Amino acid sequence: HGFDRGFDLFDELFADPELWDQGVAGEHLAPRLQEWIATVGDEAFLAWAHLFEPHAPYDAPADLQGEFVQPYEGPVAGDRRWIDSYRFSEVEVDASGWRHLQELYTARLALADRHLGSLLAVLERSGRAGQTVVVITSDHGEAFGEHGLIEHGDTVHGEELEVPLVL
Numbered sequence: 367h368g369f370d371r372g373f374d375l376f377d378e379l380f381a382d383p384e385l386w387d388q389g390v391a392g393e394h395l396a397p398r399l400q401e402w403i404a405t406v407g408d409e410a411f412l413a414w415a416h417l418f419e420p421h422a423p424y425d426a427p428a429d430l431q432g433e434f435v436q437p438y439e440g441p442v443a444g445d446r447r448w449i450d451s452y453r454f455s456e457v458e459v460d461a462s463g464w465r466h467l468q469e470l471y472t473a474r475l476a477l478a479d480r481h482l483g484s485l486l487a488v489l490e491r492s493g494r495a496g497q498t499v500v501v502i503t504s505d506h507g508e509a510f511g512e513h514g515l516i517e518h519g520d521t522v523h524g525e526e527l528e529v530p531l532v533l
Contacts (some may be wrong), residue, residue: 370487419478
C-alpha cells in the first residue's frame with residue numbers, strides 16, 4: 367500500500383514468515399521498537415506503530431474477556447466465520463447479540479491498550495519519553511449493526527469515520 371515510503375526502516379510484521387501464523391500481534395512490537403530505538407542514539411526520530419488488535423477476530427485473553435464480556439448464551443461470536451455469515455446475510459442479530467459483539471470488541475481494544483502501554487514503556491526506558499511527542503489515533507471506526515453493516519471499509523458513516531486523536 368506504499369506505507370513504507372519515506373521511512374529508513376519499515377518493519378512490517380505481515381512480511382515476517384515466522385510471525386505469519388500469529389497475524390500481526392501487538393506483543394511483537396515493543397521488543398522491535400526497543401531494538402530500533404537503541405540504534406537511533408540521540409537523533410530525532412519518527413516511529414510509527416500500527417496496532418491491529420482492534421480488528422476482527424474479536425478475541426482477547428481470558429482476563430480481559432472476564433473484565434469486559436458479560437455472560438451470553440446466544441449465537442453471536444467475534445470470529446471471522448460468524449462475522450462473515452452476518453456480512454453475507456446468513457444470520458440475524460438482536461440487541462443482546464450486538465451488545466455481546468461490542469463487549470468482545472471492547473476486550474480486544476483493552477488488549478490494544480495493553481500493547482500501547484508496552485510501547486510507551488519502551489519509550490520511557492529509553493530516556494526519550496520527556497522529549498517525545500506521542501500521537502495516538504485510529505485508521506477507522508467499526509460498525510456494529512448501524513446501517514445494517516459490520517466492521518469497516520464499506521461506508522463513510524460516522525461509526526467508521528469518527529476516530530480519536532490524542533497528543
